[in-house]
Amino acid sequence: MRRWIGCVLALMLTGCWMSARPDIPVGELVQPAGLPGRYWVLPLEDTGSGPGLIEFRTGEDGGMIGDDAENSGGKTFRLVRTSVPGVYVKITDYDDDTVLYGLLEHRDLGTWQDYGIEAVAQDASTGPNLAWMQDIADRYELTIDARDSDKTHIKGKLDGLAIPSLFADPAFLATLHVAPSRLFLPNPPPPEEREDLFPSGGPSLHLQLDQPSLPGAEWISPPGLEGEHAQGQSNTHFYRSYGMRFVRLADGRFEVRADDLQNSSGNPQVLGVLPIEGLENEYLAVSFDHWKYDDKERDYLTLSILGRTETGWSVSNILARGTDTLAGRQDLLSQPMAEAAQRQGASLDGFKLRGGLSAQALLALLRDGQFTTGLEVDRQRAEHFGASVSRQTESTTAP
Numbered sequence: 001m002r003r004w005i006g007c008v009l010a011l012m013l014t015g016c017w018m019s020a021r022p023d024i025p026v027g028e029l030v031q032p033a034g035l036p037g038r039y040w041v042l043p044l045e046d047t048g049s050g051p052g053l054i055e056f057r058t059g060e061d062g063g064m065i066g067d068d069a070e071n072s073g074g075k076t077f078r079l080v081r082t083s084v085p086g087v088y089v090k091i092t093d094y095d096d097d098t099v100l101y102g103l104l105e106h107r108d109l110g111t112w113q114d115y116g117i118e119a120v121a122q123d124a125s126t127g128p129n130l131a132w133m134q135d136i137a138d139r140y141e142l143t144i145d146a147r148d149s150d151k152t153h154i155k156g157k158l159d160g161l162a163i164p165s166l167f168a169d170p171a172f173l174a175t176l177h178v179a180p181s182r183l184f185l186p187n188p189p190p191p192e193e194r195e196d197l198f199p200s201g202g203p204s205l206h207l208q209l210d211q212p213s214l215p216g217a218e219w220i221s222p223p224g225l226e227g228e229h230a231q232g233q234s235n236t237h238f239y240r241s242y243g244m245r246f247v248r249l250a251d252g253r254f255e256v257r258a259d260d261l262q263n264s265s266g267n268p269q270v271l272g273v274l275p276i277e278g279l280e281n282e283y284l285a286v287s288f289d290h291w292k293y294d295d296k297e298r299d300y301l302t303l304s305i306l307g308r309t310e311t312g313w314s315v316s317n318i319l320a321r322g323t324d325t326l327a328g329r330q331d332l333l334s335q336p337m338a339e340a341a342q343r344q345g346a347s348l349d350g351f352k353l354r355g356g357l358s359a360q361a362l363l364a365l366l367r368d369g370q371f372t373t374g375l376e377v378d379r380q381r382a383e384h385f386g387a388s389v390s391r392q393t394e395s396t397t398a399p
Contacts, residue, residue, distance in 0.1 A: 015119025017101040022158035029062030039184035120146035125372035132369025204319035205351035212299035217359035219252030230386035320351035340371035
């Protein structure tokens with residue numbers, strides 16, 4: 001329990017990466033010339049208490065020490081290079097036997113940005129993502145253990161060059177979900193510039209297929225989906241008074257009839273459902289969308305995860321992960337995704353897949369961890385749909 005609490009407090013995330021303490025050659029460690037000194041510490045969230053102070057100094061055997069008010073005697077950590085100039089892996093000693101992993105970026109004007117590495121999320125793409133991560137880790141005789149959703153462990157032959165080599169591999173660095181934590185500033189931060197000091201990257205966007213149809217699709221009807229449902233608000237289970245109806249079409253797709261679900265031509269939303277290999281209660285939902293503005297229009301597809309919940313159904317958009325503040329990350333992310341798309345005869349332009357994918361090619365792409373590590377499922381803004389209206393009425397009137 002104490003170790004788990006320390007993990008969360010250290011990285012301010014829902015989870016972290018950790019391992020037994022690796023013995024890394026001193027020659028692989030870095031003590032950046034611009035890091036030692038005193039800094040103002042600005043947390044990501046404004047707590048109203050003002051910035052703190054920390055002093056970084058060089059330690060023994062190539063390590064670093066960070067002295068602040070919260071760590072009596074200082075917190076020891078080691079830095080190794082990544083494939084991105086100015087970005088280092090931060091290996092923090094939690095205790096004598098355990099380390100936590102993060103990233104440290106040297107930014108403009110002597111500023112340093114601390115990043116946490118989020119634990120591998122348990123989601124629709126977890127299987128392919130872990131398989132791809134493990135393929136990379138195998139090169140260095142390491143194992144990625146994500147059985148605990150709160151903590152991802154690195155195991156195997158940790159000593160020597162294994163850890164520096166793993167994080168120096170651009171393919172591995174691209175798989176990591178990072179989040180900014182603390183900012184270290186050489187001068188006191190003006191309060192009115194707080195938002196500018198934590199620049200937000202480009203947004204994650206709904207993954208699109210730039211094509212009007214999906215050849216070869218064998219659409220399915222998950223039990224209980226067809227019929228009328230109460231509609232909930234995003235990320236809640238509060239159901240509106242009006243409902244929505246899923247009507248099965250002759251070609252196997254669904255027409256979704258609701259007051260606020262129409263495309264730009266005023267027609268009902270059409271949705272196709274495909275199975276996802278290895279998952280029982282989650283499906284791939286393919287929306288057939290139409291865009292029209294003045295004399296321009298196009299047909300395209302968007303992808304979501306349709307999931308069965310305790311109270312009905314949810315639909316969560318599949319997003320192409322946007323940029324973040326970590327320098328050089330977007331190129332690392334988009335390049336392997338583009339390579340995976342090319343294997344299926346498609347090209348990737350930001351959040352758009354082009355090339356006329358078949359259903360079989362699309363499903364194969366969504367099983368390829370090299371591609372899916374660049375995706376995320378937007379559970380926070382999921383749409384929830386209750387059980388059928390008739391069943392809800394029966395349950396509320398039953399004795």
